[in-house]
Amino acid sequence: MTDQNQTEYDIFSIQEKWLPIWDELKPFNSGNADDSRPTKYVLDMFPYPSGDLHMGHAEAYALGDVIARYWVQKGFNVMHPIGWDSFGLPAENAAIKRGLDPKGWTYDNIAQQRSSMRRYACSFDWDRVLITSDPIYYRWNQWLFLEFYKRGLAYRKNSNVNWCPSCQTVLANEQVVQGLCERCDSVVTKKALTQWYFKVTEYADRLLDDLDTLEGNWPSKVLSMQRNWIGRSYGAEVEFEIEGRTEPVTVFTTRPDTLFGATFMVVAPDSDLAAELASGADASVRAAFQDYLEQVKKSNDIERLATDREKTGVFLGRFAINPVNGARLPIWAADYVLSDYGTGAIMAVPAHDDRDMSFAVKFDLPVVTVVDTGEDDPAVTKVATSGEGVLIASGEFNGLAKAEAIQAITDHLANAGKAKVAKNFRLRDWLISRQRYWGTPIPIIHCDVCGEVPVPAEQLPVELPSAAGLDLKPKGSSPLGAASDWLNVNCPSCGGDARRDSDTMDTFVDSSWYFLRFLSPNSTDAAFPVDEAKRWAPVDQYVGGVTHAILHLLYARFFTKALHDMGLVDFEEPFTRLLNQGMVLMNGSAMSKSRGNLVALSEQLDEHGVDAVRLTMAFAGPPEEDIDWADVSPSGSAKFLARAWRAANDVTSGVDVDFKAGNPALRKATHSFLRDFGPLIEGFKFNVGVAKVMELVNATRKAIDGDVGGADPAVREAVQTVAKALSLFAPYTAEDMWQLLGHAPGVALAMLPEADLSLLVENQVVAIVQVDGKLRDKFEVATDITKDELQALAFDSNAVKRAIGDREIAAVIVREPKLVNIATMG
RNA sequence: GCCCCUUUAGCCCAAUGGCAGAGGCAGACGACUUAAAAUCGUCACAGUGUGGGUUCGAGUCCCACAAGGGGCACCA
Numbered sequence: 001m002t003d004q005n006q007t008e009y010d011i012f013s014i015q016e017k018w019l020p021i022w023d024e025l026k027p028f029n030s031g032n033a034d035d036s037r038p039t040k041y042v043l044d045m046f047p048y049p050s051g052d053l054h055m056g057h058a059e060a061y062a063l064g065d066v067i068a069r070y071w072v073q074k075g076f077n078v079m080h081p082i083g084w085d086s087f088g089l090p091a092e093n094a095a096i097k098r099g100l101d102p103k104g105w106t107y108d109n110i111a112q113q114r115s116s117m118r119r120y121a122c123s124f125d126w127d128r129v130l131i132t133s134d135p136i137y138y139r140w141n142q143w144l145f146l147e148f149y150k151r152g153l154a155y156r157k158n159s160n161v162n163w164c165p166s167c168q169t170v171l172a173n174e175q176v177v178q179g180l181c182e183r184c185d186s187v188v189t190k191k192a193l194t195q196w197y198f199k200v201t202e203y204a205d206r207l208l209d210d211l212d213t214l215e216g217n218w219p220s221k222v223l224s225m226q227r228n229w230i231g232r233s234y235g236a237e238v239e240f241e242i243e244g245r246t247e248p249v250t251v252f253t254t255r256p257d258t259l260f261g262a263t264f265m266v267v268a269p270d271s272d273l274a275a276e277l278a279s280g281a282d283a284s285v286r287a288a289f290q291d292y293l294e295q296v297k298k299s300n301d302i303e304r305l306a307t308d309r310e311k312t313g314v315f316l317g318r319f320a321i322n323p324v325n326g327a328r329l330p331i332w333a334a335d336y337v338l339s340d341y342g343t344g345a346i347m348a349v350p351a352h353d354d355r356d357m358s359f360a361v362k363f364d365l366p367v368v369t370v371v372d373t374g375e376d377d378p379a380v381t382k383v384a385t386s387g388e389g390v391l392i393a394s395g396e397f398n399g400l401a402k403a404e405a406i407q408a409i410t411d412h413l414a415n416a417g418k419a420k421v422a423k424n425f426r427l428r429d430w431l432i433s434r435q436r437y438w439g440t441p442i443p444i445i446h447c448d449v450c451g452e453v454p455v456p457a458e459q460l461p462v463e464l465p466s467a468a469g470l471d472l473k474p475k476g477s478s479p480l481g482a483a484s485d486w487l488n489v490n491c492p493s494c495g496g497d498a499r500r501d502s503d504t505m506d507t508f509v510d511s512s513w514y515f516l517r518f519l520s521p522n523s524t525d526a527a528f529p530v531d532e533a534k535r536w537a538p539v540d541q542y543v544g545g546v547t548h549a550i551l552h553l554l555y556a557r558f559f560t561k562a563l564h565d566m567g568l569v570d571f572e573e574p575f576t577r578l579l580n581q582g583m584v585l586m587n588g589s590a591m592s593k594s595r596g597n598l599v600a601l602s603e604q605l606d607e608h609g610v611d612a613v614r615l616t617m618a619f620a621g622p623p624e625e626d627i628d629w630a631d632v633s634p635s636g637s638a639k640f641l642a643r644a645w646r647a648a649n650d651v652t653s654g655v656d657v658d659f660k661a662g663n664p665a666l667r668k669a670t671h672s673f674l675r676d677f678g679p680l681i682e683g684f685k686f687n688v689g690v691a692k693v694m695e696l697v698n699a700t701r702k703a704i705d706g707d708v709g710g711a712d713p714a715v716r717e718a719v720q721t722v723a724k725a726l727s728l729f730a731p732y733t734a735e736d737m738w739q740l741l742g743h744a745p746g747v748a749l750a751m752l753p754e755a756d757l758s759l760l761v762e763n764q765v766v767a768i769v770q771v772d773g774k775l776r777d778k779f780e781v782a783t784d785i786t787k788d789e790l791q792a793l794a795f796d797s798n799a800v801k802r803a804i805g806d807r808e809i810a811a812v813i814v815r816e817p818k819l820v821n822i823a824t825m826g
Numbered sequence: 827g828c829c830c831c832u833u834u835a836g837c838c839c840a841a842u843g844g845c846a847g848a849g850g851c852a853g854a855c856g857a858c859u860u861a862a863a864a865u866c867g868u869c870a871c872a873g874u875g876u877g878g879g880u881u882c883g884a885g886u887c888c889c890a891c892a893a894g895g896g897g898c899a900c901c902a
Contacts, residue, residue: 221897224830228898235902253902266902311900336900346902354827355900426901549897619850621839626895631838633851639864640850646865688840691849698849705866768845773883775845813882819844823882 009642011609014736018745019119022735027748028072028123030079037077041536042068043515043575045544045552046083049109050090053116055584055591056545058601059627061122062617062729063581063686064543068123069728070681073752079536081128081518082117084110087138088507089167089183092438092472101467102438106133116602120610121731123748130521132510133438137517139461140527141509142443144559146454149444153199153562154432156452159340160270161431163191168474169435170195172506173428175551190297195433196442196503200558204425207557208232210573218578219624222549229550231426236410238347238419240265240320240329244280249273249320252342252424255352256413257405260394261370262347263360265320265331266313268339269296274316277331281317288314289333296335311336311359322347323418324409325395334359342424350384357384370394371402430555432506437464437472437479439504447491447498455500456492462500478502511552512559515539515574533569542575549580579684582626584617599629611730612638618729619690641733644697644726647719648737650710655742662714667759669699670718674755677725686729693725716741724750769794770821771803785817794820 030039044064047057068080084106091102098105110131117124130137148154162171166186170193175182200207208230211223235254242249251265267274269292278289292314313334320329329347336355337346350360351369357378360367367379373389391400397408413419433442441462443455455462465486470479480502481487491498516528519536523529538560553575560574583590586597604613615637620627659667673696680689700718704710720741727734727747738747762783767790769777777799781790791814794800800822807824814820 221830225897228829231898231901233901251902255902309900334900336902338901341901348902353902355902358900424901546896619838625832625839628838631851633838636851643865685840687838687850688848691840694849701866766845770844770883773844773881778845811882813844815844819883821844821882 009645009733011611011638011641011732014732015119015610018732018735019121021745022121025745026126027746028068028078028080028125029127030077030081030125031127032077035077037075039536040071040076040078040541041515041539042071042078042080042541043518043539043543044080044082045542045548046085046511046514047113048085048088048090049106049113051109052112053120053601055599055601055604055629057113058120058604058613059584059617060543060545060581061117061120062614063579063623065121065123065614065731066618066681066686066728067541067543067579069731069748070678070752072123072748073724073727073750074678075751078123079128079518080123080125081130081521082122082124083130083514083518083521084113084132085507085511085514086110086131086133087439087504087510089436089438092436095438095467096472102472103133103467106438107131119605120614123731128518128521130514130517132507132514135461135463136522136524138440138510140513140517141440141505142455142460142462143457143527144513145505145509146443146457147566148198148562149454151562151566153202154196155199156194156196158192158194160190161193161195162188163193164188166474167436168476170431170433172431172508172551195431196501196505197429197431198509198558200430200554201425201427203558203561204230204232204427206561206572207427207554210557210561213573214576214578217576219546219580222546222553222578222580225549226554229427229554232423233425234421234423236406236413236419237343237422238323238413240323240347242277242331243319243321243328245277245318248418249345250343251345251347252422253347255349255406256409256419257391257397257400257402258349258352258370259322259324259347259409260391260397261349261351261368262322262327262329263350263366263368264348265329266334266337266346266348266356266359267316267331268337268344269293269313269333269335271339271344273345274333277316277318278333285315285317289316292333299335311355311362313359313363315363323413323416330365332359332363340428341426351378352384352386354384354386357382368393430506430508430558432509433503434506435476435478436474436504437467437470439507440509441480442501442503442505444501445489445491445498446501447494447496449496450491450493450498453491453493453498459492464504478504480504508551508555512555513563515542515556516563516569528568530568537569538571538573539575541577541579543579543581545583546580553578579623581623585626585628587630588628604634608634608638609641609732611641611733614731615641615690615729618686621687623684623686640694640697641726641730643701644693644722645733645737645740647697647700647704647715648723648740650704651716651719651741652710653713653716657713657716659713659717662717663703663708663712664714664759666699666703666708666712666714666718669696670714670721671755671757671759673721673725674753675757675760678752681728689725690729693722693729696725697722720750721753723747724752765817767793767816767818767820769797769800770819771800772824773821774803776800776803781817783817787814787816790814790816790820794822 068078071078086106091106094105095102145154162176164171164181164186166184176188181188233254236256237250237252239248239250278286313332316331316333318331320331348356350356350367361382369377369379370393371389372392373385373387375385378385388402391397391405397405410419443462445453447453465483472479487499519528519532556574561572563569564572586599591598612634616632616634620632673692676692703715723734723737734747764780765783766778767781777797810825811823
């Protein structure tokens with residue numbers, strides 16, 4: 001049965017041999033209508049086609065493949081699709097640099113990655129592929145945009161937005177990291193622009209609360225980052241009368257219990273309120289405010305967020321009245337108050353808030369202590385005390401603790417119509433307009449008569465015009481504005497002259513719903529089929545890097561909830577289970593050309609073979625930890641694979657031997673492996689799973705070389721088990737082993753059997769005896785030994801007697817049949 | 827400053843509260859070989875970051891601290 005030419009393991013000829021056969025076999029097709037297997041949806045985060053695959057992709061896809069292939073072997077119809085997140089700036093920048101069309105660059109890279117994925121033996125269903133820059137895909141971005149628009153979830157507003165002067169485009173809040181553009185690290189500035197937004201905040205509560213349902217199935221780190229980002233805080237909105245103004249000003253506070261300690265009010269300098277209050281003051285105040293406003297506008301977030309920065313601000317010459325005690329509070333404008341959070345105005349309680357305290361110290365404002373926390377008085381120390389305590393100097397509320405005080409004071413003011421319970425979110429609406437070319441055109445037409453007019457559904461997609469003749473260089477307005485043939489259209493409503501919106505959508509829109517598009521990637525009837533979504537979605541297992549912990553996952557969750565409310569899906573969370581793999585490092589740091597520590601995937605594959613690289617990724621350690629390529633050994637992996645392969649070559653029994661006649665010890669090893677393997681894979685302990693396969697191979701080797709011999713049925717059973725398990729990590733080697741064992745191609749579809757637990761029953765076990773927790777003796781006993789028998793045996797042991805000496809026995813713990821612990825006095 | 831994770835052999839990493847070692851790398855030795863490589867086999871190496879506590883028993887649970895990594899950080 002053995003191929004005579006194959007006496008030595010040669011991974012490279014094995015790779016060449018099997019690729020075309022798999023192309024024919026298509027073992028991972030998930031689209032057969034008469035497939036009766038239960039469904040499972042395993043999804044890898046799709047790549048951006050910025051070049052060929054790199055080590056990071058290799059890790060992610062190796063790990064995703066372990067899971068996808070595992071479920072296939074457990075009898076599931078696994079949908080494991082792939083696509084490309086192919087709109088976005090790198091294509092545009094590359095095009096500008098080389099004078100090419102972004103399209104050509106993008107699709108060349110996709111072809112390259114696709115061929116590398118095939119060679120890497122990813123278990124993708126190649127009949128389910130999508131590319132977000134295809135009109136057939138982004139048409140549905142536009143359709144969804146318009147559906148959102150109908151429901152008020154997409155809207156346009158003018159505000160101060162994040163602006164990257166280098167990318168020459170606006171950025172979402174989420175794309176600004178430490179005041180820098182996440183893409184190019186330029187200092188982000190502010191710019192007042194009218195832009196499109198998705199109303200994520202409408203879902204803020206659900207986005208936060210539903211994280212609880214993911215507990216245990218998503219990494220806790222991601223859950224906490226999302227919670228942090230959404231940032232819900234409860235408190236009260238309190239109205240303050242303003243001298244010389246009819247309307248009161250509402251402030252949001254999480255500490256209504258400290259109201260008696262409010263000594264001034266602060267408003268955001270860039271708010272309308274600040275301007276209005278200043279305009280009612282005298283000339284010198286107005287001038288000072290204008291100066292300050294200019295200064296604030298010039299500063300960027302880097303400066304603003306520096307923690308050691310001194311507080312700045314100007315007095316607006318106006319006063320508010322504290323609703324609890326009638327105190328006159330000076331109103332200041334200061335940039336530590338943000339115009340787009342809460343109401344853009346706060347009551348300042350320096351005694352119990354660090355920020356207010358440093359402001360009070362800087363400008364010599366009074367400090368009134370109203371909570372006794374047992375610490376030194378902040379009015380004296382000038383150090384705010386923000387902890388729990390008892391109310392003082394708060395009139396009828398004195399003596400109350402924090403929670404009661406919050407309740408009581410809020411209720412008291414609410415009765416007078418001056419306050420209400422409120423909550424606020426750190427989360428802002430999602431700014432989706434981008435002033436760039438390579439993205440989905442926003443399907444809105446601007447008409448001087450009719451205003452914003454949606455492009456009628458039957459006119460979708462609004463295709464991108466060719467880049468030929470367009471200047472793609474960033475210049476602060478969309479390159480599409482210059483495509484006049486494309487831009488100028490008739491208004492769908494009145495037929496008059498009108499213009500298309502020339503901005504394109506943030507590419508995170510593309511990836512917010514792509515997991516649904518895989519259900520029918522080529523459909524021109526709908527974004528996705530609702531009935532298929534019921535069958536396949538949500539995604540059972542999502543695999544990808546933690547870099548998307550906030551942005552992508554939050555947006556996809558928002559889309560899912562919106563689609564749920566539109567009646568298009570029947571679930572509210574898109575990704576039931578999430579695995580974040582770590583990064584691949586080299587010598588302790590992320591690989592980069594500039595650091596000179598880049599490891600080329602193609603070179604690794606050429607040197608060690610696909611299987612050894614994949615196995616190394618899985619074996620290196622827990623998947624969520626980083627892998628330092630300097631610490632692992634792909635050549636060691638290759639050595640092991642050769643060892644496994646040779647075991648298959650040494651099997652001399654026929655395909656249909658009866659395993660029951662096999663060597664009991666080796667059968668036991670095989671079935672103990674089968675018992676352990678599944679839970680390890682399902683618990684993402686791939687490294688331990690691989691170690692178990694190695695253990696079984698070692699046991700098999702010993703059996704073959706020892707008394708058992710290669711003809712024993714247990715050897716075949718063991719090696720077949722190895723081949724199946726190994727196909728999760730090393731598909732080429734496993735397939736070749738499968739053939740050596742006399743099977744038709746398709747080890748990936750071979751079922752992983754359940755362990756026969758009856759083979760694992762022990763009737764003898766080693767019992768240990770401890771004295772005061774220290775091991776003193778051990779001996780074999782029957783597994784059904786009684787407690788008394790075991791205890792008697794323990795006291796019979798000379799070693800135990802010696803250990804006890806003449807001390808008195810305090811307690812004897814017996815855990816039959818494996819343990820006796822004798823505790824002595826003293 | 828706040829929160830989270832990690833810390834086990836020279837290295838990467840295992841260990842339902844019950845004998846610290848499953849697996850690998852790097853080593854040493856042996857067999858095979860004229861020799862080497864490959865292969866096969868054997869072996870050594872830590873008492874689990876530090877200090878307390880709970881327990882009959884702690885790598886595992888609790889508290890504090892240290893080091894490394896990550897996240898958040900003027901959001902009222």
